[in-house]
Amino acid sequence: MQAFHSDAHLLDLPDGHRFPQAKYRLLRERLEAEPGLIRLQPAVAATPDELALVHAPAYVDAVRLGGLTPSQQREIGFPWSLSMVERSLHSVGATLLAARAALTEGVAANLAGGTHHAYADNGSGFCVFNDVAVAARLMQADAAARQRGRMRVLVIDLDVHQGNGTAAIFRDDDSVFTLSMHGEKNFPFRKEPSDLDVNLPDGCTDEPYLDALDAALQQVWSRLAAEPPGLAFYLAGADPHEGDRLGRLKLSSAGLRERDRRVLQALRERGIPVALAMAGGYGHDLNITVDLQVNTLSEAAHSWQLWQQGR
Numbered sequence: 667m668q669a670f671h672s673d674a675h676l677l678d679l680p681d682g683h684r685f686p687q688a689k690y691r692l693l694r695e696r697l698e699a700e701p702g703l704i705r706l707q708p709a710v711a712a713t714p715d716e717l718a719l720v721h722a723p724a725y726v727d728a729v730r731l732g733g734l735t736p737s738q739q740r741e742i743g744f745p746w747s748l749s750m751v752e753r754s755l756h757s758v759g760a761t762l763l764a765a766r767a768a769l770t771e772g773v774a775a776n777l778a779g780g781t782h783h784a785y786a787d788n789g790s791g792f793c794v795f796n797d798v799a800v801a802a803r804l805m806q807a808d809a810a811a812r813q814r815g816r817m818r819v820l821v822i823d824l825d826v827h828q829g830n831g832t833a834a835i836f837r838d839d840d841s842v843f844t845l846s847m848h849g850e851k852n853f854p855f856r857k858e859p860s861d862l863d864v865n866l867p868d869g870c871t872d873e874p875y876l877d878a879l880d881a882a883l884q885q886v887w888s889r890l891a892a893e894p895p896g897l898a899f900y901l902a903g904a905d906p907h908e909g910d911r912l913g914r915l916k917l918s919s920a921g922l923r924e925r926d927r928r929v930l931q932a933l934r935e936r937g938i939p940v941a942l943a944m945a946g947g948y949g950h951d952l953n954i955t956v957d958l959q960v961n962t963l964s965e966a967a968h969s970w971q972l973w974q975q976g977r
Contacts, residue, residue: 667970668767669697669775669963672709672756678747684912685743685792686948690778692956693944697777700960703967709760709776711752716762717795719803720835722787729754729794742789754794757781761797761899764941765805769897772939772973773930773966777959780901780945782829783854790831791853798899798943799835802842805897816841820886820895820938822929823860824879825903825945826852826913833858843895845886847879849906849914862886868914872921875906879925883932898933898940902926904947904958912948919954923961930969934977942966 673690697704717726728734734746744750760776767774781793789795802819809817819842823829828848836842843861850865857863864882866875905913907922917925933940942962949955 667704667773667775667967668707668764668771669704669777670707670709670760670763671777672753672760673778674708675749675753675756677744677750677753679744684948686952686955689947689952689955689959692952693777693959696956696960697963703971704963707763709756709763711755712758712762712795712800716804717758717800719807720786720796720799725787729789738788742794743792744794750794758795758797758800761801761941761943762804764943765801765897765899768939768941769805771970772934773942773970775942775944775963775966777944779943780823780825780903782823782825782832782901782945783827784831785834791827793831796831796835798901799832801941802897802899806841809896817896818843818890818893820890820898821845821901822886822898823847823901823945824906824925824929825901826905826910826915827903827946828852828854828857828863829860829901830854830856830858833860843886843890845882847882852912852914862889866915870906870915870917872918872924875915875917875921876924876928879928883929887932887936894936895938898938900929900933900940900942901945902929902942902959902962903945904949904955904962905945907947907949907954907958909949909951909954910947911950912946919958919961922958923965926962926965930965934969934972
């Protein structure tokens, strides 16, 4: 399975900042130390034209050229720097590459990504550009250019925080179906309506979570039966875990791994290629967060292997 990384560009953050940027390097190093089915490749940067499929050109220029206002930088949560620009461009580029690889091989991944709080004209919540939205639009444009007709896209967002930016970008667009399953009382406090939102109470544990997931997926398949998706994006956040600083849910490691298995199996059984993004993860112990993401990628690699075997 191909997986793309973009951790070479480090953010210039003050001491004690809540964003755990070290986890991206730690995840890549873990995968390099445990070679298996995952083929690691560095990402390339997304271009301004690719970003403009979703984002307002004035916003793209403000990010690239250092024109973000202080309030915009506060909303994003990062101070502007050249490394912030490069990191953001390469993170989107990693999801673009993963989407193309998934369409060829069934399953692929970005070791970062899942920046679902970014809107068309502003960033928010540690998200500068919306990588999944850009990749969805680019894959749809590629399909149209090759005269393959309309490609419907499915976004399965299981980060603990609602995918408000993605929901807003695709509002009233039936070519992209957005499912967000998240903590009801968690950030963002003003949520945007997805095509299907599943609001979970604080303290939700494995069994009710997995029951809610099964019910949500059944709704998705029912609502998309007339025009099944040609591509899915799976935001496999580690932040529903019981050890997450920002999550407020109580899933075990085994529960999260079962979540991943069910999502990947359901997509594989329906022949829907999937590009994964790791999305959030803010564990008190970053090594545990990395363990959870390794588990997700192991499940993805297993699903990729079954795709190659035609199963």
